[in-house]
Amino acid sequence: MTSPADRCPDVGGELEAFSLGQLAEADAACVRKHLRACASCRAEFEEVRALFLLADEIESIEPTAAFRRRMDAWIENEVGPRSQADRGAVAAVLTLVAFAGARFRASRRFRYVTMAAAAHVLVLAVLTFFVIPAAERDRVSPIVRALPEDFVGRTLENQEIADGLDGPPIPVPEEIVDGAIEEILPPVETSPRLEPGLPDPDSSHRRFGALRRFPTPRMAAYLADRLDGERKERRVREARGDLRTLASIRAALGWLAKAQEKDGSWSPGRGYAGYREGVTGLALLALLADGHSVRRGDHREVVARGVGFLRRRQRGGLIADPKFDRPMYGHAIATLALIEFWGVDYEHMTTGRISLRRDIKAAVEVIVGARKADGGWRYRPRRGASDRTPGDVSVTIWQVLALSLARDAGFSVSHDILDDGRAFIEARSRPEDGAVGYQSISDLKRPLDATLTAGTLLVAMDLAFDRERTALRRAFVRQAVPGEKDVRNPLLWFYATAGLRRHGDVGLADWTGFTTRTLLPAQDADGSWPPEALYGQQGGRVYTTALGALVLSVDFRDARRP
Amino acid sequence: MTDSDVELMLRVREGDPEAFRLVVDRHQKPLLNYFYRLTWDRQRSEDLAQEVFLKLYRARGSYRPQAKFTTYMYRIARNLWIDRYRSQKSSPPETSLDGPIGREGGRELRLRDRIAAPGRSPSEEAGGRELVRVLKSAVLELPPEQRQVFVLGQFQGLPYAAISEIMEIPEGTVKSRMHAAVRRLRGLLGRRRDDLAG
Numbered sequence: 001m002t003s004p005a006d007r008c009p010d011v012g013g014e015l016e017a018f019s020l021g022q023l024a025e026a027d028a029a030c031v032r033k034h035l036r037a038c039a040s041c042r043a044e045f046e047e048v049r050a051l052f053l054l055a056d057e058i059e060s061i062e063p064t065a066a067f068r069r070r071m072d073a074w075i076e077n078e079v080g081p082r083s084q085a086d087r088g089a090v091a092a093v094l095t096l097v098a099f100a101g102a103r104f105r106a107s108r109r110f111r112y113v114t115m116a117a118a119a120h121v122l123v124l125a126v127l128t129f130f131v132i133p134a135a136e137r138d139r140v141s142p143i144v145r146a147l148p149e150d151f152v153g154r155t156l157e158n159q160e161i162a163d164g165l166d167g168p169p170i171p172v173p174e175e176i177v178d179g180a181i182e183e184i185l186p187p188v189e190t191s192p193r194l195e196p197g198l199p200d201p202d203s204s205h206r207r208f209g210a211l212r213r214f215p216t217p218r219m220a221a222y223l224a225d226r227l228d229g230e231r232k233e234r235r236v237r238e239a240r241g242d243l244r245t246l247a248s249i250r251a252a253l254g255w256l257a258k259a260q261e262k263d264g265s266w267s268p269g270r271g272y273a274g275y276r277e278g279v280t281g282l283a284l285l286a287l288l289a290d291g292h293s294v295r296r297g298d299h300r301e302v303v304a305r306g307v308g309f310l311r312r313r314q315r316g317g318l319i320a321d322p323k324f325d326r327p328m329y330g331h332a333i334a335t336l337a338l339i340e341f342w343g344v345d346y347e348h349m350t351t352g353r354i355s356l357r358r359d360i361k362a363a364v365e366v367i368v369g370a371r372k373a374d375g376g377w378r379y380r381p382r383r384g385a386s387d388r389t390p391g392d393v394s395v396t397i398w399q400v401l402a403l404s405l406a407r408d409a410g411f412s413v414s415h416d417i418l419d420d421g422r423a424f425i426e427a428r429s430r431p432e433d434g435a436v437g438y439q440s441i442s443d444l445k446r447p448l449d450a451t452l453t454a455g456t457l458l459v460a461m462d463l464a465f466d467r468e469r470t471a472l473r474r475a476f477v478r479q480a481v482p483g484e485k486d487v488r489n490p491l492l493w494f495y496a497t498a499g500l501r502r503h504g505d506v507g508l509a510d511w512t513g514f515t516t517r518t519l520l521p522a523q524d525a526d527g528s529w530p531p532e533a534l535y536g537q538q539g540g541r542v543y544t545t546a547l548g549a550l551v552l553s554v555d556f557r558d559a560r561r562p
Numbered sequence: 563m564t565d566s567d568v569e570l571m572l573r574v575r576e577g578d579p580e581a582f583r584l585v586v587d588r589h590q591k592p593l594l595n596y597f598y599r600l601t602w603d604r605q606r607s608e609d610l611a612q613e614v615f616l617k618l619y620r621a622r623g624s625y626r627p628q629a630k631f632t633t634y635m636y637r638i639a640r641n642l643w644i645d646r647y648r649s650q651k652s653s654p655p656e657t658s659l660d661g662p663i664g665r666e667g668g669r670e671l672r673l674r675d676r677i678a679a680p681g682r683s684p685s686e687e688a689g690g691r692e693l694v695r696v697l698k699s700a701v702l703e704l705p706p707e708q709r710q711v712f713v714l715g716q717f718q719g720l721p722y723a724a725i726s727e728i729m730e731i732p733e734g735t736v737k738s739r740m741h742a743a744v745r746r747l748r749g750l751l752g753r754r755r756d757d758l759a760g
Contacts, residue, residue: 060598
């Protein structure tokens with residue numbers, strides 16, 4: 001018996017590969033196009049995807065302590081002896097065991113010696129487990145490897161990451177605790193425009209409560225450079241000739257770590273209090289860009305606390321101060337940070353995946369529901385069908401960045417939403433050079449036009465802009481390298497460098513030279529960048545510092561996608 | 563700075579035991595899960611994983627960095643599993659949909675009894691662990707070559723090109739085997755649901 005998809009020449013036998021993300025983009029586009037038009041293939045696709053989602057629910061197993069010990073013993077015999085330090089550690093433990101065995105027979109004086117030795121070993125063990133960074137544990141001591149699997153998990157995660165991964169119960173959309181949110185948050189509903197094309201994969205999630213396969217190939221590619229130290233350094237050398245910017249990033253992240261508040265957030269200082277979630281998202285993005293996570297790098301607890309703060313702030317899906325009435329910038333940035341965090345740490349999470357996924361999904365749904373009637377986004381979410389407030393390109397860029405990364409990470413985002421986003425921006429761009437205005441072409445003025453045009457270039461692949469139009473924008477951004485006297489605009493620098501890099505544009509070299517020349521000497525001794533910059537007044541020093549680090553991280557933050 | 567797998571294996575070839583420890587540390591979990599998803603038997607998976615490392619180590623002298631290390635490793639693993647599968651083909655599978663999973667109220671309890679347990683709505687059943695169990699059993703009912711492709715592609719998340727190299731078959735065959743595996747699994751799951759509905 002053949003299924004409808006088998007009879008259909010366009011997608012026969014391709015649905016599994018499509019569902020697993022195994023098709024080249026051109027082939028995937030063909031399948032997507034076909035699925036929009038063919039109801040029976042869509043139904044088939046739903047079934048295939050549902051099966052994969054169910055398969056994702058099957059548990060992974062961890063090597064048990066017994067297995068690790070067995071492997072250690074086997075390697076010891078088969079391969080060769082441990083290093084001197086390891087042998088010393090084992091000898092210490094054996095000695096301790098011997099002392100313990102003799103404890104009852106020994107004299108009182110001998111017992112004191114025994115207890116002193118035991119105390120030393122205990123101190124050594126505590127130092128090993130709590131002080132030595134996780135990255136070094138594996139090569140430090142076989143004792144650690146022989147411990148129960150969850151021992152290390154108990155040291156850091158349960159104390160510091162509890163809020164981040166397994167914190168308080170996840171608020172469901174109905175549980176809106178603050179009336180202020182109800183006013184600004186429209187009901188998250190499935191818009192009729194959401195699903196005329198591809199089926200909503202989350203119907204499969206509803207069926208099985210399952211997780212999609214992760215990391216998806218696109219997400220893995222997105223994160224590849226930053227997670228491989230060697231590749232990262234190579235990318236920086238290729239781009240800048242030396243590694244000075246890595247030191248600068250390290251200093252900036254060090255400052256951010258110190259500037260983090262007790263609740264895990266970062267403050268916009270004298271800027272808008274409502275931007276706390278946004279600047280927290282930016283700070284996290286800067287840390288994640290350099291490969292830091294709860295399992296990697298020097299700022300594991302900082303990342304964990306930051307993520308915990310954002311998740312605690314989430315109500316009804318929206319990540320924002322309940323009293324703040326312009327939450328969409330911050331919400332999108334915070335959503336981006338959570339998705340990146342999920343991408344970097346997902347494979348290492350033994351618990352908390354489902355709840356974190358639910359939070360991200362709810363955050364994505366808020367963005368989808370907040371879309372204005374014209375297909376763009378504005379500071380505030382849409383208030384029902386009668387809301388005719390026009391969107392603006394600046395807010396829209398961040399929502400598209402979040403939606404696009406969510407889609408790459410395997411979340412359900414209808415193509416129609418992104419299609420509408422493209423149409424929204426195109427309607428506000430100048431045909432001759434691709435420059436983009438804030439809410440209409442008549443808004444075009446410097447420096448915002450360069451910023452918005454660069455931002456549009458950054459999301460060009462996500463929105464599948466016309467090639468010719470993208471080429472115009474590349475040329476526009478290439479020539480927009482600021483002069484000495486231009487206002488400092490780290491947002492423009494971020495958009496322009498990341499956008500040009502995504503396109504593999506030769507003009508990136510000029511921008512790279514500019515950012516190196518500008519940012520390195522301007523960095524304060526404490527690692528931060530002064531807030532005297534465009535939007536610095538609103539976002540404070542955290543804004544300029546996080547963006548500065550992100551700008552310098554462009555060489556390895558987002559894989560090139562020409 | 564992290565050494566690549568190939569660099570580590572070259573160090574292993576030159577007799578560096580620490581490099582081999584790193585290889586084991588890095589790959590024991592994926593390898594363990596590869597075998598676990600082929601057998602759903604932890605003990606057997608541990609034995610097989612250890613045997614792969616043994617083979618890797620003993621063949622270190624002839625290691626040539628011609629392919630990605632994981633491809634090389636999975637090829638050894640896949641060949642080992644095929645050998646074991648052939649030698650144990652006559653024995654019954656470890657888990658069966660209709661096999662006993664315990665006793666309840668003095669009678670033998672089968673997996674389908676668990677699925678059909680009263681008091682659970684269909685959506686609860688679908689979202690529950692039982693369906694996962696059914697799928698796990700269904701995976702065991704796949705022909706070995708389809709099972710390999712499904713495990714490597716779906717569970718291990720390897721690209722079709724890598725699976726093609728590991729299994730030494732064309733990429734088109736990987737695609738068709740995955741298609742056949744998925745269709746078969748859907749059929750098996752569908753039949754179970756029909757059984758329940760009936």
